[in-house]
Amino acid sequence: MSKPKVLIADKLSSQAIDVFKQKGVEADVKTGLTPEELLKIIGDYDGLAVRSATKAIAAVLEAGKKLKVVGRAGIGVDNVDIPAATACGIVVMNTPFGNSVTTAEHSITLMMSLARQIPQANASTHAGKWEKNGFMGVELAGKTLGLIGCGNIGSIVADRAQGLKMKVIVSDPFLTKERAEQIHVEKVELEDLLKRSDFISLHTPLTDSTRNILNKDSLAKCKKGVRIINCARGGLVNEADIKVAIESGQVAGAAFDVFAEEPAKTNILFGMPQVICTPHLGASTTEAQENVAVQVAEQMADYLMTGAITNALNIPSMSAEDAAKLKPYLLLADQLGSFAGQLTETGLKSVKIDYEGKVGHLNTKPLTAVALKGLLAPLVEGANMVNAPVIAKERGINVSTTSHERAGDYNTLVRITVVTEKRTRTVAGTLFADKPRIVEVNGVKLEAGLGKHTLYVNNDDKPGFIGALGSVLGKAKINIAYFHLGRNEAGGDAVSLVEVDQPVSADVLAEIAALPSVKQVKLLQF
Numbered sequence: 001m002s003k004p005k006v007l008i009a010d011k012l013s014s015q016a017i018d019v020f021k022q023k024g025v026e027a028d029v030k031t032g033l034t035p036e037e038l039l040k041i042i043g044d045y046d047g048l049a050v051r052s053a054t055k056a057i058a059a060v061l062e063a064g065k066k067l068k069v070v071g072r073a074g075i076g077v078d079n080v081d082i083p084a085a086t087a088c089g090i091v092v093m094n095t096p097f098g099n100s101v102t103t104a105e106h107s108i109t110l111m112m113s114l115a116r117q118i119p120q121a122n123a124s125t126h127a128g129k130w131e132k133n134g135f136m137g138v139e140l141a142g143k144t145l146g147l148i149g150c151g152n153i154g155s156i157v158a159d160r161a162q163g164l165k166m167k168v169i170v171s172d173p174f175l176t177k178e179r180a181e182q183i184h185v186e187k188v189e190l191e192d193l194l195k196r197s198d199f200i201s202l203h204t205p206l207t208d209s210t211r212n213i214l215n216k217d218s219l220a221k222c223k224k225g226v227r228i229i230n231c232a233r234g235g236l237v238n239e240a241d242i243k244v245a246i247e248s249g250q251v252a253g254a255a256f257d258v259f260a261e262e263p264a265k266t267n268i269l270f271g272m273p274q275v276i277c278t279p280h281l282g283a284s285t286t287e288a289q290e291n292v293a294v295q296v297a298e299q300m301a302d303y304l305m306t307g308a309i310t311n312a313l314n315i316p317s318m319s320a321e322d323a324a325k326l327k328p329y330l331l332l333a334d335q336l337g338s339f340a341g342q343l344t345e346t347g348l349k350s351v352k353i354d355y356e357g358k359v360g361h362l363n364t365k366p367l368t369a370v371a372l373k374g375l376l377a378p379l380v381e382g383a384n385m386v387n388a389p390v391i392a393k394e395r396g397i398n399v400s401t402t403s404h405e406r407a408g409d410y411n412t413l414v415r416i417t418v419v420t421e422k423r424t425r426t427v428a429g430t431l432f433a434d435k436p437r438i439v440e441v442n443g444v445k446l447e448a449g450l451g452k453h454t455l456y457v458n459n460d461d462k463p464g465f466i467g468a469l470g471s472v473l474g475k476a477k478i479n480i481a482y483f484h485l486g487r488n489e490a491g492g493d494a495v496s497l498v499e500v501d502q503p504v505s506a507d508v509l510a511e512i513a514a515l516p517s518v519k520q521v522k523l524l525q526f
Contacts, residue, residue, distance in 0.1 A: 004304040006047035009033060009054040012073055013293035023301035039063050047300045058084035069093060069303050071296040074283060077313060086314045091303060093311050095295040097152060102288035104156035106281060107201050107231045110255035114227045115140055119276050141165040146197030148213060149204030150175050151380055157201060158185050169193055174379055176347050178396040194221040205381035206233035216241040225252040231282045234258040239269055246274050257282050313384045326366055329359055332414055332436040333367040335450050335526055336429050337374025340418045342524045343425060350398040351375065352417040357407035359414060368401055371416060444495045446486030451499035454524045460517035461487045461494040468515050476508045
C-alpha cells in the first residue's frame with residue numbers, strides 16, 4: 001500500500017516535513033505555483049498544506065480527485081473555499097491557537113511604539129537629526145487600555161498589559177462576568193470603553209456587526225488623544241475616518257498591522273507621522289511559524305493515517321457509521337445554533353440543547369459540537385466543531401444537554417435554549433424529508449426553511465405590519481421568496497422569517513426597525 005502524499009504549497013518550517021515523514025506521509029514542497037500549475041498536479045495528492053498565499057478555490061478542490069484534507073497553517077481560511085471542500089468530501093483544518101502569543105505580543109509592541117514614537121525617533125536619529133525634544137512620549141503605567149474583543153488573543157494582551165500596570169477594560173458581548181473576573185478585567189459597554197480608554201486595541205473578528213466599529217461617530221466619543229492599535233482584521237477601523245480624527249487631534253496616533261485591502265501597497269494613512277504601519281506581521285515570529293507548521297502537519301498526518309480529526313472546520317469528530325446517520329441532523333443543529341448565535345447580542349451564560357424523539361436515540365455529541373459551533377461562529381473567530389465546546393468552557397458558558405427518546409409533536413425535534421445576561425431565547429427545529437425546518441422561536445409556533453438570506457423580525461402582533469414590511473422591502477427592490485409568520489396569541493408576540501433573494505442593507509434594516517411595533521430585526525445568513 002502506497003504512502004499518502006501531501007503537497008506543501010506555501011513556505012512552512014522544515015519541521016513540518018519532518019513530522020510528515022515521521023508519521024509515514026510523503027511530503028513534496030512546491031511553493032510559488034501559479035493556479036494553472038497547481039491545477040495540473042493537485043490530482044496526485046491526498047493532502048494540501050497551505051498558509052495564505054495559495055488559493056484553494058473550488059476548481060483546485062474539484063481537480064484534487066484524491067484530495068482528502070486541506071490544512072491551513074494559521075487561523076484564517078479566507079483562501080480556502082470551505083463549502084466547495086465540503087461538497088467534495090474534503091476536510092478543512094486550521095491551527096487556531098498556534099500564533100496567539102505572537103499576535104498578542106505584536107499588539108503590545110505597537111502600543112509601546114505608539115506611546116514613545118519609537119519608529120519615528122529611530123528614523124530621525126538615523127538621519128542624523130538628534131531631535132530629542134521632538135519625541136515626547138507617554139507612560140503606559142496607570143493608563144487605561146480598552147480591548148474591543150477579549151477572546152484567546154485579547155485575554156493574552158490583557159495579561160501582558162496588567163504586567164505593565166495598566167488598567168484593562170473590555171467590551172465583548174460574549175465575555176461573561178465570571179470570565180472577566182477570572183482574567184482581572186472590567187467588562188463595560190462599548191460607549192463607556194470609548195470614553196475612558198487612553199489606548200484602544202482591537203481583538204474581534206470581522207463580521208457585519210464589527211465592520212467599521214471604529215468610525216467617525218465612535219471616534220468622536222473617544223477620549224481626546226486616544227491611541228488606536230489594530231492587529232486583528234482590516235476593516236474594523238474606517239481608515240478614512242481615523243485619518244480625519246488624527247488630523248483634528250481627536251486621535252493622537254494609530255498603529256495598524258492589518259488593512260482593509262491587502263497587500264497594502266498604497267493607503268491613505270501611509271506617510272502620516274502619527275501612524276505606525278507594519279505589513280501584517282502579527283504571526284510573523286519563528287516560534288509562531290514553527291508552531292503552526294508542526295500543528296498542521298500533525299493534524300493532517302493523523303487524519304490521513306488514522307482518520308483522527310482535529311480542528312476541522314467542516315466536519316465533527318465521529319466514526320464513518322455515525323456520520324451517515326447524523327448527516328441531516330448535523331445541518332439542522334448547525335442552522336439552529338447559527339440562528340441563535342446571530343441573534344444573540346449580550347454575554348452568553350448558558351446553553352441547553354434538548355433532543356427529543358428519534359434523534360434522542362442517536363449519538364448526540366457531534367450534534368452538540370456542531371450546534372455550539374453554529375452559535376459561537378458568528379462572533380468568535382476560529383470557532384469550529386471541534387473547539388467550540390472548549391471555547392464555551394473557557395468563556396464560562398454552561399452547556400447542558402438532555403435526550404428524550406419519547407416523541408412529542410414531532411417524531412424528532414432539537415431545541416436550543418440560550419440564556420444571556422439580558423434574556424432567554426429558544427429555537428427549535430425538525431426534519432421534513434431530511435431537510436431542516438424551524439418550527440418554534442421563543443415559544444412562537446411557525447414552520448420555515450432557512451435560506452441564504454433570511455430576515456428575522458420580532459414584533460407586536462398589530463394590524464398593517466405585514467403590509468408595512470412588504471412596502472419597505474418593495475421600495476428597496478428586495479424580492480421576497482418566502483414569508484413565514486407566527487404569533488403566540490392575537491395581539492401578542494409575533495415572529496416573521498422572510499427569505500429574500502439578496503442581502504438587505506443597513507439602511508433598509510434601520511427602516512424596518514423604525515416601523516411601529518418592531519422589537520428586533522436582523523438579517524440572518526446561512
